[in-house]
Amino acid sequence: MNLSENPLPPGDPGVLIIGGGLVGASLAIALDAAGIAVTLVEAAAPRVDAQPSHDQRNLALARASVNGLAAIGVWPHAAARATPIRHIHVSRAGEFGSARIDANTHGVDALGWTLPAHELGAALLRRLDACTRLTRLAPATLEQIEPLAAGWRAQIRTAAGVRPIDAALLVGADGTESRVRAQLGIGAERHDYRQTLFVCTVLPERDHAGRAWERFADDGPIALLPLAERRCGLVLTVPTDEADAVAALDDAAFLALAQRRFGWRLGRLSQPGRRHPYAIQRVAASELTAPRAVLVGNAAQTVHPIGAQGFNLGLRDALTLAELLADAAASGEGDPGAADLLARYAARRVPDREGTMTMSHGLVRLACLPQPLLAPLRSLALLACDRVPPLQRALATRGMGFRGEPPRAVLERQP
Numbered sequence: 360m361n362l363s364e365n366p367l368p369p370g371d372p373g374v375l376i377i378g379g380g381l382v383g384a385s386l387a388i389a390l391d392a393a394g395i396a397v398t399l400v401e402a403a404a405p406r407v408d409a410q411p412s413h414d415q416r417n418l419a420l421a422r423a424s425v426n427g428l429a430a431i432g433v434w435p436h437a438a439a440r441a442t443p444i445r446h447i448h449v450s451r452a453g454e455f456g457s458a459r460i461d462a463n464t465h466g467v468d469a470l471g472w473t474l475p476a477h478e479l480g481a482a483l484l485r486r487l488d489a490c491t492r493l494t495r496l497a498p499a500t501l502e503q504i505e506p507l508a509a510g511w512r513a514q515i516r517t518a519a520g521v522r523p524i525d526a527a528l529l530v531g532a533d534g535t536e537s538r539v540r541a542q543l544g545i546g547a548e549r550h551d552y553r554q555t556l557f558v559c560t561v562l563p564e565r566d567h568a569g570r571a572w573e574r575f576a577d578d579g580p581i582a583l584l585p586l587a588e589r590r591c592g593l594v595l596t597v598p599t600d601e602a603d604a605v606a607a608l609d610d611a612a613f614l615a616l617a618q619r620r621f622g623w624r625l626g627r628l629s630q631p632g633r634r635h636p637y638a639i640q641r642v643a644a645s646e647l648t649a650p651r652a653v654l655v656g657n658a659a660q661t662v663h664p665i666g667a668q669g670f671n672l673g674l675r676d677a678l679t680l681a682e683l684l685a686d687a688a689a690s691g692e693g694d695p696g697a698a699d700l701l702a703r704y705a706a707r708r709v710p711d712r713e714g715t716m717t718m719s720h721g722l723v724r725l726a727c728l729p730q731p732l733l734a735p736l737r738s739l740a741l742l743a744c745d746r747v748p749p750l751q752r753a754l755a756t757r758g759m760g761f762r763g764e765p766p767r768a769v770l771e772r773q774p
């Protein structure tokens with residue numbers, strides 16, 4: 360990669376973010392709050408119904424993420440529509456043992472909150488509207504990038520045509536099929552789980568009482584997340600070669616399948632909302648950074664949704680990068696694309712990223728393997744997480760999103 364021609368013209372914004380989804384928008388807001396000039400380029404129009412990830416999926420937001428969203432002024436726009444998760448219950452169909460995590464035991468009011476993605480999207484858009492230094496281009500798409508001596512020139516297409524934007528730091532927040540990643544020449548390792556997730560809401564007979572359930576089985580995991588008005592967000596995984604048949608089921612047959620897979624802990628499940636299918640893959644970038652460029656969120660790593668880690672991990676990417684850039688600016692280090700800053704970023708993110716990806720991938724693979732010989736080991740592992748205090752503490756701390764060296768914004772703050 361040649362960064363020797365064409366210096367960056369003075370007066371251009373320092374940071375250019377490609378992708379204003381859940382993670383890119385959070386990063387733009389955090390940088391704006393820190394007084395850093397940013398341009399945000401997003402392919403979709405700035406409306407909740409236009410953006411693909413602002414859909415009907417229900418996001419389980421870890422406690423750390425909610426702290427972070429509060430710190431950047433997003434949570435006040437979303438809190439009224441969020442439901443606290445006070446207990447988590449993990450089990451495997453047909454095997455003994457389960458792991459339970461209880462907020463009270465760990466001295467907190469909630470382990471996390473459930474929020475429909477479109478509500479988080481709406482809150483981010485509202486908070487973006489209040490940014491004072493940010494330049495937003497939407498709808499606008501990145502076409503290509505070329506290197507400059509001290510940055511990148513990005514060709515951006517808007518309704519008015521294609522225009523160049525120069526930046527000292529290019530951020531790829533453009534999702535799983537990241538064009539930034541491809542154009543930087545960063546490779547990606549892919550794993551197709553051959554699973555399809557069906558997401559909808561249901562009304563259980565019994566009150567969910569703030570409990571989130573995760574249940575593994577040979578066919579894949581199923582999860583129920585607590586929502587407002589006694590409803591639950593259902594996430595049902597099926598092998599992809601059965602997905603068309605499941606999509607074609609009428610509501611009664613779909614509910615019967617969900618009931619068979621989940622069991623009767625919450626009584627009869629009824630009143631399913633509209634079903635949305637998602638094909639699931641894991642995509643991991645081989646590098647987090649390139650000269651004067653960095654990948655965040657799904658562009659850096661896309662994980663299986665069942666562990667509810669994707670946005671939580673991506674938000675920690677965004678808030679760590681924002682913290683490093685703000686600290687550098689405050690100490691007079693003016694260059695946001697400096698090599699040592701990006702090296703510090705990668706060093707901070709690698710443990711959290713690898714730990715979370717290993718946990719999420721391992722959980723889905725091990726917990727769903729139809730191996731009777733594994734059954735006693737799995738049951739013992741669940742029992743140990745339930746009963747052995749240090750294991751239980753570690754599980755709860757990580758489940759609440761306090762992993763690696765967390766960004767300061769996610770740490771607990773005194774009221």
Ligand SMILES: Cc1cc2nc3c(=O)[nH]c(=O)nc-3n(C[C@H](O)[C@H](O)[C@H](O)COP(=O)(O)OP(=O)(O)OC[C@H]3O[C@@H](n4cnc5c(N)ncnc54)[C@H](O)[C@@H]3O)c2cc1C
Binds near residue numbers: 379403417532669
């Ligand atoms: C069913 C399901 C359930 C999930 N549940 C959870 C959960 O409970 N908890 C959790 O933490 N995570 C969950 N996730 C994961 C979470 O939704 C993602 O990790 C998160 O949306 C990633 O955000 P992102 O901003 O990195 O990427 P995206 O949301 O994909 O945003 C990328 C953005 O980039 C834009 N873009 C792309 N290319 C260009 C271009 N060339 N120019 C300009 N803009 C471009 C796109 O329009 C898009 O807005 C779930 C995912 C699924 C599918």
